[in-house]
Amino acid sequence: MSETLANLYSETRQFPPPEALAADANVKASAYDEAAADRLAFWEQQARRLTWAQEWDEVLDWSNPPFAKWFVGGKLNIAYNCVDRHVEAGHGDKVAIHWEGEPGDTRTITYADLLTSVSQAANALTDLGVTAGDRVAIYLPMIPEAAVAMLACARIGALHSVVFGGFSVDALATRIQDADCKLVITADGGYRRGKPSALKPTVDEAVAQCPSIENVLVVRRTGEDVAWGEKDLWWHETVEQAATEHQAQPFDAEHPLFILYTSGTTGKPKGILHTTGGYLTQVSYTHHAVFDLKPETDVYWCTADVGWVTGHSYIVYGPLSNGATQVMYEGTPDTPHKGRFWEVVDKYKVSILYTAPTLIRTMMKWGDDIPAKYDLSSLRVLGSVGEPINPEAWMWYRENVGRERAPIVDTWWQTETGGIMISPLPGVTAAKPGSAMTALPGITADVVDDDAKSVPDGGGGFLVLRDPWPSMLRTIWGDDQRFKGTYWSRFGAGAGAGDAVTASSGKDWVYFAGDGAKKDDDGSLWLLGRVDDVMLVSGHNISTTEVESALVSHPSVAEAAVVGATDPTTGQAIVAFTIPRGNVDTAGDAGEDLIKELRNHVAKKLGPIAKPRQIMLVPELPKTRSGKIMRRLLKDVAEHRSLGDVTTLQDSAVMDLISTGMQSAKSED
Ligand code: WT7
Numbered sequence: 052m053s054e055t056l057a058n059l060y061s062e063t064r065q066f067p068p069p070e071a072l073a074a075d076a077n078v079k080a081s082a083y084d085e086a087a088a089d090r091l092a093f094w095e096q097q098a099r100r101l102t103w104a105q106e107w108d109e110v111l112d113w114s115n116p117p118f119a120k121w122f123v124g125g126k127l128n129i130a131y132n133c134v135d136r137h138v139e140a141g142h143g144d145k146v147a148i149h150w151e152g153e154p155g156d157t158r159t160i161t162y163a164d165l166l167t168s169v170s171q172a173a174n175a176l177t178d179l180g181v182t183a184g185d186r187v188a189i190y191l192p193m194i195p196e197a198a199v200a201m202l203a204c205a206r207i208g209a210l211h212s213v214v215f216g217g218f219s220v221d222a223l224a225t226r227i228q229d230a231d232c233k234l235v236i237t238a239d240g241g242y243r244r245g246k247p248s249a250l251k252p253t254v255d256e257a258v259a260q261c262p263s264i265e266n267v268l269v270v271r272r273t274g275e276d277v278a279w280g281e282k283d284l285w286w287h288e289t290v291e292q293a294a295t296e297h298q299a300q301p302f303d304a305e306h307p308l309f310i311l312y313t314s315g316t317t318g319k320p321k322g323i324l325h326t327t328g329g330y331l332t333q334v335s336y337t338h339h340a341v342f343d344l345k346p347e348t349d350v351y352w353c354t355a356d357v358g359w360v361t362g363h364s365y366i367v368y369g370p371l372s373n374g375a376t377q378v379m380y381e382g383t384p385d386t387p388h389k390g391r392f393w394e395v396v397d398k399y400k401v402s403i404l405y406t407a408p409t410l411i412r413t414m415m416k417w418g419d420d421i422p423a424k425y426d427l428s429s430l431r432v433l434g435s436v437g438e439p440i441n442p443e444a445w446m447w448y449r450e451n452v453g454r455e456r457a458p459i460v461d462t463w464w465q466t467e468t469g470g471i472m473i474s475p476l477p478g479v480t481a482a483k484p485g486s487a488m489t490a491l492p493g494i495t496a497d498v499v500d501d502d503a504k505s506v507p508d509g510g511g512g513f514l515v516l517r518d519p520w521p522s523m524l525r526t527i528w529g530d531d532q533r534f535k536g537t538y539w540s541r542f543g544a545g546a547g548a549g550d551a552v553t554a555s556s557g558k559d560w561v562y563f564a565g566d567g568a569k570k571d572d573d574g575s576l577w578l579l580g581r582v583d584d585v586m587l588v589s590g591h592n593i594s595t596t597e598v599e600s601a602l603v604s605h606p607s608v609a610e611a612a613v614v615g616a617t618d619p620t621t622g623q624a625i626v627a628f629t630i631p632r633g634n635v636d637t638a639g640d641a642g643e644d645l646i647k648e649l650r651n652h653v654a655k656k657l658g659p660i661a662k663p664r665q666i667m668l669v670p671e672l673p674k675t676r677s678g679k680i681m682r683r684l685l686k687d688v689a690e691h692r693s694l695g696d697v698t699t700l701q702d703s704a705v706m707d708l709i710s711t712g713m714q715s716a717k718s719e720d
Contacts, residue, residue, distance in 0.1 A: 055500045056511030056579060058569045059657035060485075060597045062442055066449070067481040068458050072431065076478020078340040078492070086492035093493045094121075094521055097336040098328065101372065102136050103127045104301030107328070111519060116560040117539045118526065119519045121329030126301035129308065129331055130206035133371035134169055135299060137162045146376045149350070149399050150195050153242035153382025160195055162374070165202075168195075168290075170297035172203030175290040179266050181234055183208030183302070186310065188232040188264075189357075190214045190223060190254060192241020193381045196270045196286065197357045198367050200236045201309075208302050212310045212322070215358030216241060216250055217676045222320075224257040226312050229322055230528060231263045236286075238270040239277045245386050247273035255280065304328030310528050311360055313466040321537070322528030323360075323466050329521030331368060333470040337491060338369030341460050342403045342432055343477050350429070352378040353405040354392070359677050360466040361436055364522075365405060369470075384410060389417045393425035404452070405434035405462075408444055409678035415447045416609035418633040422451045432477050433459045437678060439578045441600040442485035449484070463487040463578055465564060467538065469522030472496060473576055485600060486575045494520055496576065498568045503542040503561060511569035511594070513582060515542055516562040523562075538562050567594050584682050586615030586623045591660055595682065598625055598663065601656040605649055607635045612672050612680045613663070616689035624664035626689040627653075628672060637668050665689070 068076070086093040091110040098107070107125030137145070143163035150158040160168075181187060187204050189211050191197040197213075204211040212230050214223050227235065235258065240249040251269060255278060258264045269277070270286040306327045312320040338344060344351060351370055355361035370377050378399050384392050392414075396404065414422065433453050435445070440461050449459055459482060463473040472494050473487040480488050490496035495517040498506050506512045527534040539545035543561030567579035579585075579594035586593045595613040602611035610630040618624035629649065631637050637645060646666045654662035673681045 054511070054592060055506065055513070056567050056569060056585060056592045056594060057597075057660075058509060058511045058571075059593070059661055060577075060600055061571070062483050062485055064442075064446075065481045065483050066458065068478050069456060072343065072458065073478040076476070077343050077345075078476055078478065080479045082340070082476075082492040090493055090495075090518065094332065097493070098122055098125075098332040098521075100335055100339070101127060101132050101328075101331055103328075107304060113519055116519075117535060117545060117562075118531075119329075119523060120305050121326075121521045122304035122332070125304040125328050127304065127328055127331070128206065128299040128301050129327055129368065130169055130173070130202045131299040132331060132335075133202060133205075133368060134162060134166050137374045138166050142374060145374070147371065148195055148198070148377060148379050150379045151381065151395055151398075152194075153245070153380075153386055158195060165199070165371075167295045168199045169202045169206060170295055171293040172199050172290045173206045173297045173299075174293040175268075176203055176207060176209065176234070178289075178293070179234060179268075179284075181207065181209050184307070185209045185234075186212055186230040186232040188212050188214055188223070188227050188230070188235045190216060190218075190235060190237045190250060191270065191357070192216050192238055192243075192248075192250065192272060193356055193379060194238065194241065194270065194272055195379065196236075196238070198371070198379070201357070201363070201367050202371075205308060206297070206299050208300070208306055210307050210309050212312070213358055213363065214312070215356060215676060217358075220253050220256040223253060224260045226320065226322075227257060227261045227264065229312075229320075230310050232261070233263060234266050234268060235264055236268045236270070238272040239275055240273040242273065242382055243386075244383055247275050249273075249275060249277075251277040258282065302327055305525075307525075309363065311363060311466055313360075321530075321533065323524045324526050324528050325469050325522065326525050329523070330469050331372060333520065333522035334364040334369040335372040337471040337474075338365060338375075339373055340476060340491065341462060341471050341474050342405070342434060344370070344373055344375055344403065346374040346376070349375065349402045350378065350399050351375045351403040351405075352380070352396070352399070352401045353434075354380065354384075354410065355405070355407070355436075356677075360469070361405075364470055384413070390421050390424060393422050393427060396427055396430065397425045400429040402429050403432045403434070404430055405436065407437040407678050408435055408440040409438065409674060409680075411435065411440065411444045411448050412603070412610040414451075415444060416630055416633055419451050427452060427454060430454075430457050433457050434462055435459060436462045436464070438680075439580060439596045439600070440485060441596075441603040443600070443603045445484035458482060461485070461487045463576075467524045467564075468516075468520065469524065470520075472516065472520070473578075483571075483575055486571070486577050488575050490576075494518075498570050498576065499542060499561075503546070506570060508570045508574045509572050511567065511579065511592075513542075514564045514566040514568040514576075514578070516564065517559065567596075584614075586613075586625060588615065588623055588625060588660060589621045593625070593661055597657060598627065598653060598661055601653045601661070602627060602629055602649060604656060605652045607631055607645060608649070609633070610672060612682060612685055614682050614686040614689050616664075616686060618664065621664075625661065626685075627663040627666045628669050628685055629666055630670065630672065631668055642668055
């Protein structure tokens with residue numbers, strides 16, 4: 052059999068759940084059996100965790116794949132499920148959001164407060180002529196109004212399109228135009244790295260190119276001067292003056308809820324469309340199952356921005372539908388100091404923390420002494436999302452943050468999947484550092500070879516999803532063809548034939564996630580990065596993730612990014628950019644010695660085939676604003692090409708450093 056993706060890294064450590072947590076877990080091992088016995092009945096049962104105005108007639112209509120309909124005929128209101136029903140149940144005084152501004156100002160918002168604000172916003176939007184089916188762009192910092200605005204849209208059946216507050220005029224304008232938005236909700240600015248950072252000027256420039264926009268609703272956050280045009284309205288003069296009562300109407304289970312643009316690797320951003328009933332069912336259930344949320348006692352904190360899908364599903368819709376108390380933080384992790392996150396955990400006694408590997412590795416680089424200064428004993432479940440988490444970063448998180456007590460859930464999913472798909476269950480799974488372990492109950496994930504055949508344990512290939520799931524994307528906004536082509540045409544019934552495929556082909560439809568993965572000897576799943584990033588070295592397909600993890604397993608390394616650079620002998624050669632840990636000396640010969648040692652270390656861990664041709668020691672890596680390493684850019688550096696567009700970089704000065712690092716720390720022995 053030809054190898055689709057090599058399996059080089061092996062891991063033997065495994066951590067069973069703490070006994071007390073397992074005994075009291077929201078979801079036990081039996082859930083897997085129940086879901087396997089009858090998948091649709093299982094999802095139907097999870098849908099009943101929500102309050103429906105009308106029950107569905109059919110759980111899933113998959114008669115026109117890949118266009119799914121879940122809970123057909125059912126009706127519900129999302130905002131009612133996230134807010135009103137908790138107040139009606141007597142929890143109006145319970146804190147929904149402990150908000151912490153970057154400068155240290157705070158707000159405490161109860162479920163009753165949230166109901167008032169969402170009702171006022173729903174009334175104000177209605178007064179502005181926004182009705183069900185209209186699109187509203189939201190371009191806000193991490194302030195409570197972001198959640199209020201999203202819930203108000205959902206309440207009246209308008210689709211929100213949240214655009215990350217760090218995006219440029221062009222990015223905002225293209226997204227507004229693609230969805231033909233009627234309204235933008237923004238703020239004068241937000242606080243970032245100790246300073247007010249303006250948003251309104253970006254909106255003004257974007258709106259000048261977007262005739263569909265009728266009004267701009269502006270929250271006053273920083274109080275800085277803003278230019279004012281005739282479409283502009285202050286939030287405090289409209290929303291906060293509106294009537295506080297609003298009757299939520301039920302919407303069809305398949306009524307569109309939101310569009311969220313994902314950039315992918317090439318081409319114009321894709322407007323991922325999610326709908327109402329299936330989406331809320333899965334994000335609510337997975338939040339309950341994966342984080343073991345006990346709404347009475349837990350304090351939950353997801354550090355993502357609402358501009359990403361993690362913020363939609365696991366700040367707004369999942370936690371609020373479950374009546375959680377959560378922390379929302381406006382700023383960056385190192386303002387005013389590098390212990391800020393741990394200070395917030397300590398202050399609010401956070402018990403469930405959900406963050407990203409890029410942050411964990413950054414904290415690792417800053418040093419163990421920083422988290423050690425804080426009382427983190429409230430933490431009982433830790434989550435990770437966004438990228439593969441290297442086994443050593445996982446261990447660092449376990450030891451320095453979870454203090455060897457809290458289980459870690461490494462959650463794999465995508466903007467497109469809407470909710471978590473592959474993850475340990477904290478009260479069930481004996482997790483392995485670096486593995487997302489298994490598909491959740493009710494989800495069918497597999498790893499396949501080029502011919503769509505399931506690979507055996509120990510094999511690597513492409514991650515696919517074999518059955519439709521409730522929170523799956525329904526299409527790409529305005530582009531059904533691209534939806535089919537991107538996700539459904541590589542394997543299964545949709546392969547190659549495109550439109551000509553009929554149900555009579557006898558094959559099932561298979562969703563291709565774009566990620567490489569492997570099954571270890573026990574069948575646990577390991578995510579190996581985007582398949583576009585796989586390196587072809589002397590005829591072997593090697594994942595960047597495995598080489599990065601091998602590098603990070605060396606005690607002197609905090610973070611690594613690996614790319615395949617064109618090479619006359621091997622086709623592609625492995626080039627690694629490596630950030631040393633805070634305390635490591637890399638001056639002069641020490642740097643050269645470390646590079647040699649690291650090359651040998653990788654060869655020892657993964658075999659000689661994976662030995663990097665070149666390692667560069669760098670102080671930073673270029674990342675997108677959502678924290679993903681920009682490997683294409685590093686590839687350009689590795690191949691000495693020009694750098695192209697770097698405007699989405701967190702800090703474009705990084706590239707200068709990398710270029711300098713390249714000249715001084717090159718090793719080609
Ligand atoms: C891509 C999706 C899911 C919300 C945030 C990102 C990568 C995500 C993991 C994980 C390995 C992961 C995948 C995926 N990814 N979580 N736990 N282990 N890789 O959403 O921007 O749509 O990105 O992120 O490559 O396809 P997104």
